[in-house]
Amino acid sequence: MTTYKLTYFDFDGGRGEPIRIALHSAGIAFEDHRLTFPQFTEQRLGFRFHALPVFEVDGVAVTQSNAICRYVGKLSDLYPADDLQALYCDEVMDALEDLGQRLGPTFGMKGEELRLAREKLAEGWIPVFLRGLEQLLLRGGGTWFADKRLTMADLKAFVNIRWLMSGALDHIPADLVQQHAPGLVRHRDRVGKDARVVAYYAARR
Numbered sequence: 001m002t003t004y005k006l007t008y009f010d011f012d013g014g015r016g017e018p019i020r021i022a023l024h025s026a027g028i029a030f031e032d033h034r035l036t037f038p039q040f041t042e043q044r045l046g047f048r049f050h051a052l053p054v055f056e057v058d059g060v061a062v063t064q065s066n067a068i069c070r071y072v073g074k075l076s077d078l079y080p081a082d083d084l085q086a087l088y089c090d091e092v093m094d095a096l097e098d099l100g101q102r103l104g105p106t107f108g109m110k111g112e113e114l115r116l117a118r119e120k121l122a123e124g125w126i127p128v129f130l131r132g133l134e135q136l137l138l139r140g141g142g143t144w145f146a147d148k149r150l151t152m153a154d155l156k157a158f159v160n161i162r163w164l165m166s167g168a169l170d171h172i173p174a175d176l177v178q179q180h181a182p183g184l185v186r187h188r189d190r191v192g193k194d195a196r197v198v199a200y201y202a203a204r205r
């Protein structure tokens with residue numbers, strides 16, 4: 001039997017979370033190896049690109065979250081077989097990565113530098129991505145991003161939009177998504193109520 005191991009941070013979010021939800025939804029057993037931030041710092045240089053997630057298939061390590069999402073999406077029937085729908089799914093996942101890249105550098109900041117950088121993002125790039133993603137949801141029919149059903153794109157959007165709305169990001173107003181892309185708030189609610197997602201979080205408790 002193929003063995004799977006996901007190494008990621010010990011929180012319910014980020015680049016590792018859609019992978020966890022998808023594997024769980026398909027009943028695929030995997031080792032959910034979670035690291036605290038101090039553990040990551042200690043082990044960082046041992047990871048191929050000094051970053052997580054790392055996904056191991058039969059002991060062979062693979063990096064790059066969207067590549068892993070596609071692979072796991074295929075295993076768990078959450079990735080479109082149709083090439084055009086797969087392209088739509090990929091576009092959403094890559095746009096979310098770009099948004100993450102904009103936010104990433106602010107995590108090393110503090111005080112006034114952090115405030116200015118986050119406020120600039122909240123007035124600039126974040127709304128650009130939110131509006132663009134809402135357009136992609138409409139292109140998919142308004143309910144799901146691709147394939148007229150839940151795919152990895154929906155799981156990744158759900159995780160990211162929930163995070164942006166959480167109020168946990170200093171200087172990013174919790175109602176920013178509602179202001180610029182209310183369709184994404186409804187989408188987050190829809191995905192959060194999907195039986196597979198509900199079952200995943202019920203199992204986490």
Ligand SMILES: N[C@@H](CCC(=O)N[C@@H](CS)C(=O)NCC(=O)O)C(=O)O
Nearest residue numbers: 014015050051052053063064065066
């Ligand atoms: N392109 C990579 C980016 C991976 C990445 O930047 N991961 C973050 C966590 S979500 C990380 O490990 N950051 C720690 C660091 O850069 O020191 C992917 O999509 O997997």
